[in-house]
Amino acid sequence: xxxxxxxxxxxxxxxxxxxxxxxxxxxxxxxxxxxxxxxxxxxxxxxxxxxxxxxxxxxxxxxxxxxxxxxxxxxxxxxxxxxxxxxxxxxxxxxxxxxxxxxxxxxxxxxxxxxxxxxxxxxxxxxxxxxxxxxxxxxxxxxxxxxxxxxxxxxxxxxxxxxxxxxxxxxxxxxxxxxxxxxxxxxxxxxxxxxxxxxxxxxxxxxxxxxxxxxxxxxxxxxxxxxxxxxxxxxxxxxxxxxxxxxxxxxxxxxxxxxxxxxxxxxxxxxxxxxxxxxxxxxxxxxxxxxxxxxxxxxxxxxxxxxxxxxxxxxxxxxxxxxxxxxxxxxxxxxxxxxxxxxxxxxxxxxxxxxxxxxxxxxxxxxxxxxxxxxxxxxxxxxxxxxxxxxxxxxxxxxxxxxxxxxxxxxxxxxxxxxxxxxxxxxxxxxxxxxxxxxxxxxxxxxxxxxxxxxxxxxxxxxxxxxxxxxxxxxxxxxxxxxxxxxxxxxxxxxxxxxxxxxxxxxxxxxxxxxxxxxxxxxxxxxxxxxxxxxxxxxxxxxxxxxxxxxxxxxxxxxxxxxxxxxxxxxxxxxxxxxxxxxxxxxxxxxxxxxxxxxxxxxxxxxxxxxxxxxxxxxxxxxxxxxxxxxxxxxxxxxxxxxxxxxxxxxxxxxxxxxxxxxxxxxxxxxxxxxxxxxxxxxxxxxxxxxxxxxxxxxxxxxxxxxxxxxxxxxxxxxxxxxxxxxxxxxxxxxxxxxxxxxxxxxxxx
Ligand code: ZN
Ligand code: ZN
Ligand code: FE
Numbered sequence: 057x058x059x060x061x062x063x064x065x066x067x068x069x070x071x072x073x074x075x076x077x078x079x080x081x082x083x084x085x086x087x088x089x090x091x092x093x094x095x096x097x098x099x100x101x102x103x104x105x106x107x108x109x110x111x112x113x114x115x116x117x118x119x120x121x122x123x124x125x126x127x128x129x130x131x132x133x134x135x136x137x138x139x140x141x142x143x144x145x146x147x148x149x150x151x152x153x154x155x156x157x158x159x160x161x162x163x164x165x166x167x168x169x170x171x172x173x174x175x176x177x178x179x180x181x182x183x184x185x186x187x188x189x190x191x192x193x194x195x196x197x198x199x200x201x202x203x204x205x206x207x208x209x210x211x212x213x214x215x216x217x218x219x220x221x222x223x224x225x226x227x228x229x230x231x232x233x234x235x236x237x238x239x240x241x242x243x244x245x246x247x248x249x250x251x252x253x254x255x256x257x258x259x260x261x262x263x264x265x266x267x268x269x270x271x272x273x274x275x276x277x278x279x280x281x282x283x284x285x286x287x288x289x290x291x292x293x294x295x296x297x298x299x300x301x302x303x304x305x306x307x308x309x310x311x312x313x314x315x316x317x318x319x320x321x322x323x324x325x326x327x328x329x330x331x332x333x334x335x336x337x338x339x340x341x342x343x344x345x346x347x348x349x350x351x352x353x354x355x356x357x358x359x360x361x362x363x364x365x366x367x368x369x370x371x372x373x374x375x376x377x378x379x380x381x382x383x384x385x386x387x388x389x390x391x392x393x394x395x396x397x398x399x400x401x402x403x404x405x406x407x408x409x410x411x412x413x414x415x416x417x418x419x420x421x422x423x424x425x426x427x428x429x430x431x432x433x434x435x436x437x438x439x440x441x442x443x444x445x446x447x448x449x450x451x452x453x454x455x456x457x458x459x460x461x462x463x464x465x466x467x468x469x470x471x472x473x474x475x476x477x478x479x480x481x482x483x484x485x486x487x488x489x490x491x492x493x494x495x496x497x498x499x500x501x502x503x504x505x506x507x508x509x510x511x512x513x514x515x516x517x518x519x520x521x522x523x524x525x526x527x528x529x530x531x532x533x534x535x536x537x538x539x540x541x542x543x544x545x546x547x548x549x550x551x552x553x554x555x556x557x558x559x560x561x562x563x564x565x566x567x568x569x570x571x572x573x574x575x576x577x578x579x580x581x582x583x584x585x586x587x588x589x590x591x592x593x594x595x596x597x598x599x600x601x602x603x604x605x606x607x608x609x610x611x612x613x614x615x616x617x618x619x620x621x622x623x624x625x626x627x628x629x630x631x632x633x634x635x636x637x638x639x640x641x642x643x644x645x646x647x648x649x650x651x652x653x654x655x656x657x658x659x660x661x662x663x664x665x666x667x668x669x670x671x672x673x674x675x676x677x678x679x680x681x682x683x684x685x686x687x688x689x690x691x692x693x694x695x696x697x698x699x700x701x702x703x704x705x706x707x708x709x710x711x712x713x714x715x716x717x718x719x720x721x722x723x724x725x726x727x728x729x730x731x732x733x734x735x736x737x738x739x740x741x742x743x744x745x746x747x748x749x750x751x752x753x754x755x756x757x758x759x760x761x762x763x764x765x766x767x768x769x770x771x772x773x774x775x776x777x778x779x780x781x782x783x784x785x786x787x788x789x790x791x792x793x794x795x796x797x798x799x800x801x802x803x804x805x806x
Pocket of ligand 1: 166167168169170171189190191192193194
C-alpha cells in the first residue's frame with residue numbers, strides 16, 4: 057500500500073524563521089510530489105503535506121536531516137489529518153495571531169554566495185552593493201520591530217522592492233525567496249559620506265572611496281554597520297590609534313581589530329582550528345587570539361597584552377572596505393565612554409562629535425542596537441564573554457513550562473536584561489554599565505523591546521539585592537512587587553542553566569563585587585546550591601577597602617587595605633601623609649567597607665608584585681597578573697588554611713611578600729598565586745564533599761585560572777562546570793535572576 061494517500065501536519069519551532077526554511081520546505085515537498093502548504097506563524101512553522109505515504113515518510117526524514125544551515129529545530133510534532141483539497145504545494149502568508157513562542161534570529165555574517173555575487177562584475181544590481189543579503193545571511197534582530205519576522209514588520213518596510221528583487225523574493229527556487237531584507241542598488245539602502253556637520257560630501261561608491269582615502273590618511277571614521285556605529289581607523293598607524301585613545305578617553309583597554317579573512321588573521325595571530333571556525337561562523341564574533349611576535353599592528357591597539365581581539369569582516373560593507381584598504385582596521389564600538397552604541401545617523405553627529413572626523417552612513421534604520429560579541433576558547437570550548445551580535449537573542453530552553461512570564465533587570469555592570477515565558481529564556485544583547493542616563497535609557501528600551509516583541513506583560517520582576525543598584529531602583533519604581541536575588545547566587549544559577557545541569561552543586565563564585573546578605577561586599581564565595589536555595593559554605597577572609605569605590609579605581613588603596621587587615625607593613629608609593637590619612641580612616645572604619653572579593657585580591661597582588669597599579673578598565677590589574685603568570689611554569693603553591701567557613705590567606709600573603717623580598721621573579725609569584733587559588737577550590741570541594749563544582753563570576757574570564765582549576769578538579773575526581781553561551785561575568789546575572797525567581801515561584805506554590 058505504498059501509494060496510499062495520507063495527510064500530515066508538522067509543527068516546528070526553534071530558529072526556523074529567516075533562515076530559508078519555507079523555501080526549503082517548498083522544494084522538498086514539490087520534489088516529493090506532495091500538495092499542501094507551509095506557513096510562518098508566531099509559534100513557529102506549520103506544514104501540512106498530502107501525498108503518497110512513502111513520499112511523506114521520506115519528506116519527514118529529510119525535513120530534519122537536510123534543514124538549512126542556520127536552522128535549529130527545538131520542537132517537532134507531527135499529527136495525521138484527514139485528506140484535504142490542496143492541488144499544489146504553496147507558501148501561505150504569515151499568521152501573526154498565534155501564540156508567541158518563536159525564536160528571533162540573531163544577525164548573520166554575509167554568506168559565501170552573496171560575497172561571490174558582490175564581487176562579480178556581471179551581477180549588475182548586486183555588484184559591489186554594500187547591503188546584499190539572502191535567506192542565509194544578513195540582518196535579522198537589528199531590523200525587527202515585531203513578530204513574526206516579515207518585511208513589513210522590519211525597518212526595511214519603507215523600501216519598496218524593485219521588480220527584479222520582487223521576482224527573487226517571490227520565487228521559491230531563488231536563494232532570496234522571502235529574504236526579508238532583500239535589496240539592491242536600484243531599490244535598497246545606500247551609502248552617504250557626511251562631514252562633522254552632517255553635510256553630504258558624497259554618495260554611493262564615491263562615498264566609500266572618499267571615506268577609505270581618509271582612513272588611509274590617518275582619519276577616524278564613524279561607520280554605520282549592522283548593529284550600530286563603529287569607529288574605524290588604520291590599525292597599523294600608531295599615531296591614529298593614540299589619537300583615538302585620547303578622543304575616546306580610553307587609555308589602555310584593548311581595541312578590536314577587523315581583518316578580511318581567516319588567512320589574514322593568521323598573519324597577526326596564532327589561530328587554532330577551533331578559533332578559525334569561530335571567526336568564520338555566521339555569528340562572526342571578536343575572538344581573543346594570541347598575538348604573533350613582530351606584527352605590523354600598532355602596539356597601542358592592545359598595549360602590554362599578549363592577546364588581540366580579532367574579527368572578520370561580517371557585513372558586505374566591511375568586505376568592500378577591507379578589500380580596498382588592504383590593511384587591518386580598528387573596529388571599536390561607536391560610543392562615548394559608558395554610553396550605549398550609537399545606532400542613528402542623525403544622533404551620531406552629536407554623540408561622536410570630537411571623536412570621529414567623518415561619517416560613513418546609510419539609510420537602513422537599526423531598530424535594535426547590538427554590539428559585537430567577544431568569545432575566547434577556554435578549556436577547548438568557546439566561552440562567550442560578551443553576548444551581542446550573532447548570539448542574542450537566541451533563547452535558552454528551561455526544563456519547565458512557566459505559567460507566568462518573568463523578566464529580570466540584571467546588575468549595574470555589563471548589564472543585560474532577560475525575559476522568560478513558556479519554556480524559553482531570552483537574554484538581551486550586552487547593554488553595558490549603567491553609569492550614564494543614556495545607558496539607563498537603553499536598558500529600559502531593551503526591556504520594553506523584549507516585552508513588546510513577545511507580547512507579554514511580566515508577572516514577576518527579578519533584580520539584584522543591592523539597594524543602590526540603578527537597575528534595582530528602576531525595577532522597584534515601575535513594579536510594586538520585585539524579587540531581589542543575591543548577586544552570587546544569580547551567577548551560580550546562570551552557570552547551572554548554561555550547562556543544563558541540576559542541583560546539588562558547589563558554586564565557586566569569584567568576581568569583583570556583589571552585595572552580600574550580611575551587607576558586606578562579597579566576591580570570593582563558595583555557595584552550596586540545593587533545591588532549597590543556597591548556603592554560603594566558605595568565603596575568603598574579608599578585608600577593608602579604604603574609600604570603597606575609590607579603591608576599585610585605585611588598586612593601591614586595595615593593597616593598603618589588605619596589608620592593614622594582615623597587620624603587615626609595606627611601602628606602596630603613597631606619601632607618608634596620605635598613608636597616615638588612609639590608616640586613620642581604616643582605624644576609624646570611615647568609608648572602609650569589608651570585602652571577601654577575589655577580584656580585589658587579584659588587584660592587591662598585582663600592586664604588590666608591581667605588575668599593575670592602575671585600573672583604567674575593569675579587570676586590568678588581574679589581566680596583568682594573568683599575563684605574568686602565563687610566562688611561568690612553576691607548580692608550587694602558597695600556604696593557606698580553611699578556618700571554619702573562612703579561607704585564611706594570611707600565610708599566602710606573607711609568603712608572597714617574602715618572595716618579593718627574595719627577588720623571586722614576578723612571573724613565578726603570579727603563577728604560584730594562580731596555583732594556590734586552584735588548590736583552594738579543590739580543598740573546599742573536598743571539605744564540602746560535592747562532586748559538581750561550578751566555576752562562575754568575572755574572575756573566571758581568566759583563562760589560566762579557569763583551565764588550572766578545571767584540571768586540578770578533574771585530577772582530584774570532581775566534575776567541574778564552566779560557562780559556554782552565558783557570560784561568566786555580570787552579563788549573565790539577568791539569566792540567573794530569572795532562574796532564582798522560578799525557584800521562588802516553586803517554593804511559594806508548595
Ligand atoms: Zn547570503
Ligand atoms: Zn531591487
Ligand atoms: Fe558579579
